[in-house]
Amino acid sequence: MTDRKQMSLLWFVPAAVLLAVIVAYPLLRTLLLSFVRKSLATGFRAEFAGFDNFIRLAFDSRFWQCLRTTAFFTVVSVLAEFLIGLVLALSATSLSKFRSFTRVIFLVPWTLPTAVIAVLWAWIFNDQFGVLNAVLLRIGVLHSPVIWLGQPGPAISAIIVADVWKTAPFVFLILLAGLQNIPRDLYEAIEVDGGGAWQQFRFVTWPHLLPFVFVAVIFRVVQAFAIFDLVWVMTGGGPGGATETVSIYTYQTYMRYLDFGYGGALAMATVVILAITAACLHRLLLAKYEQNL
């Protein structure tokens, strides 16, 4: 082994230790947990259960409902955040004055703690005292107050609005960095060839932005799929479980039902779904970019 190789291994040690402690160990523990029965009924002793927890998962209508809710939330909110973030980033790049000022303003929602934002939006959507109902009633769009957080459709929409408001700035920040990386002469080349704004976006901006799109989307998908605090504070998963996400169900299973084995199975299901999603996104966005290089 060469010195160089030895050195690189040495440099890898801190990262490996960190990953082992905060990723590998919890993941392994959860994996083991998902194959045992460990709950109140067993007196918190672990009994080997084979695939029982996963069989129960397959027939658990509540899990499937949570999964549908979570998937819907993830797709809609990430799509909206991405489009808004992209438009914001494109317009901020073309800005010639007040650049840093606008950037700071755009980033404010992202810097606030989620629990604070959740309380804030819960008050905006409050049926009795909320500002949204007050405005809509005054301009005549509504005739009677809407109970936003008390009905399934409006409640999930309210959570999506709050999430988009908070995290579109994150997408904006990543894409803005990407846009600044694109060499200016490429745009000039398109202009020489007689291409307009759309051609510039289509043939220069978008292909060069793909790695950044991947980073932004993957971060957002993972975070959105694991959404907990926003839902917990705004609706608690209600009304009637209509906004219950997989992570809320997992929390309830661990902390309220004290069913650690099944909680482990729920957590593993989340890991598997996210791993597959990440692999698909990688293929869709990044592999294509790497081919073009």
Place this chain on the structure above:
Amino acid sequence: MLMEPDGTGIWHRLIDDFQAQHPNVQVQLIEGPPATNTREDMYATSFLSGSGSYDIVYGDVIWTPKFAAAGWLLDLTERLSASDRQDFLTADLNAGFYEGRLYRIPAFSDAGTLYYRKDLVGAPPETFDELERLSEAYKTADRWGFLWQGKQYEGLVTVFLEILWGYGGDWINADTREVLLDRPEALQALQFLTRTVGTISPPAVTTYIEEDTRNLFQNGRAVFLRNWPYVWTLMADSPMRTEGRVGVAPVVHASGRTRAATAGGWGFAVSKYTKDPDAAWQFVEFLTRPEQLRKVQSRMGRIPARKSLVPPEFLPILQSARLRPLIPEYAQASDILQRWLSAALTGRAQPEHALQQAARETRLLLGGSGS
């Protein structure tokens, strides 16, 4: 001790009284959030971490099996005196037992109660048929027949159980852990409840909790109301009660069957992690004495779980009350039932399908086979 917000200040007064008698014992009351579930989770989190944050548990009737099975509570069997054992209501005392040992001392009792409009129907109905018939007969454009709690929450389970028991069925046999939800009696019960929505009960009944229904009833908007004894206290000054237009009756049942109201209530338990079990017990014993319970009764309208203190009109109701299954997995089983009941009531599932699914999921939960 963690409990609900002390709106009336009565609990602080009782603690002051206790400390005057026991200057060497320090009692600290922590006012938790009003939501019962949240307080249950707060206790569980504290116990899971093995810490002695709370010495005394002020707990709902359905928490005992879970907390006792988890080994978080002290065995109080030997500490309760024989005379107290006699005086406490049977269902309330039984609710404190888990595997033959006593873990919780009852304080306040609750049971499903039927309120009816004396000025309209005269005598209260005995059976489901009579209830439906009288509701149809006396409902008008702005008066519904029968109000109950139909939102997806624990209250819905208590309503459904009374009807299920009234038809002779059962939910879970706590001893054999057998699930009985796909029996014909359960289907009859759910069909009855589904039938009332939009006919004798308002369509929005599927979103109501106790207070929604009490407000409607108190304003003369219904003939019958299924609720808890607290309504009677709150209506004390309302013209409805003072003019004798409202009566209290036990819940109804199917003809040829017996009635059973769902038992509820609050009591005190002692944490296993307490550093001073004797002082903790002294305090529990003090709070559950008749004098203290009577003080809370007069300030908050709660009904003491002692036979000697129960108002006469509620004694038959509380004595015929039945407990929800005393199983450690209660919270989970209840959530399954709530979801499927709500699905059937809001038309998202056929009653038969809903009950079969609920039965299957409950069996998987309790460790049986899914079929």
